[in-house]
Amino acid sequence: MNEFGWLPSDWLNLSVREKALVIAGIDIRIKEEKKQQKEAERKARAKGRRH
Secondary structure, three states: OOOOOOHHHHOOOOHHHHHHHHHHHHHHHHHHHHHHHHHHHHHHHHHHOOO
């Protein structure tokens, strides 16, 4: 909620479908961030092996 600048009352006023959409978007974002983290770690390891 902080990232969106929402107050708790804003969240409470969302419909169940709207809340589900927000939660799904967060899940997708977390999945993508984890993917990027793994890729960065893989590249760091590969770079370390070259030296």
